[in-house]
Amino acid sequence: MQSSKQAKLSADANQLLSELAVHALLHLHFKIHASPRNLPTKERNDLLQKWxxxxxxxxxxxxxxxxxxxxTQQAKGESGNLEILLERCVGADKPSNPQPHLDxxxxxxxxxxxKLGTTVLLSRPEKVDxxxxxxxxxxxxxxxNLNQHFDDNNALIAPISMLFxxxxxxxxxxxxSIYASNTFHYDVQYQDDQFVRITLDLA
Known part of the structure; x- marks a missing residue:
């Protein structure tokens, strides 16, 4: 009984740590995109420590x-990198069984x-409403055609472009949601107050 209680506490802690890491990294991500220059590791560490x-x-x-x-202690000093440490925490609550990329x-x-209460549409870029x-x-x-992004084994072979x-x-x-994924990552191609366009690729 005690061990199952401890296992639940451990799972809850992992989920909480994963969620917090996602929010911290998103905060950093928006700060990076708002900055006119590339932020060095020390400044990234400071932003994350402050948050x-x-x-x-x-x-x-x-x-x-x-x-x-x-x-936060590990990230102090010249060689510390809090961003990388937090990235390792993302998905700590997820099982590590590999799945086909399409799944x-x-x-x-x-x-x-x-999460958004919406349905994802599929459209050629020039036809988007x-x-x-x-x-x-x-x-x-x-x-x-979504199929052209995956091969016969359901592995991703071409990045997927998405508009929000x-x-x-x-x-x-x-x-x-993408940041918390163990399988995918995204690159921002364009963003303003209303829109963000990304490419989804394998992490």
Missing amino acids: LKPKLKSNRYKLIKKPLKSL SYLLLINEIEK LSHDQHGCLLCVLSE RGPLSQRSLFLG
């Missing part, structure tokens, strides 16, 4: 106070649709 500091005092993160403190992609899209769901958000895969339109809160949910 994480109040979380150490929060009751919500009481369960992971020790590992969080350990992370992982469909699970990711399903998760994003639930940018006014779709004016009071909600737009998320569209920019492709003529909506408020920053929903943009964070969208990008955060």
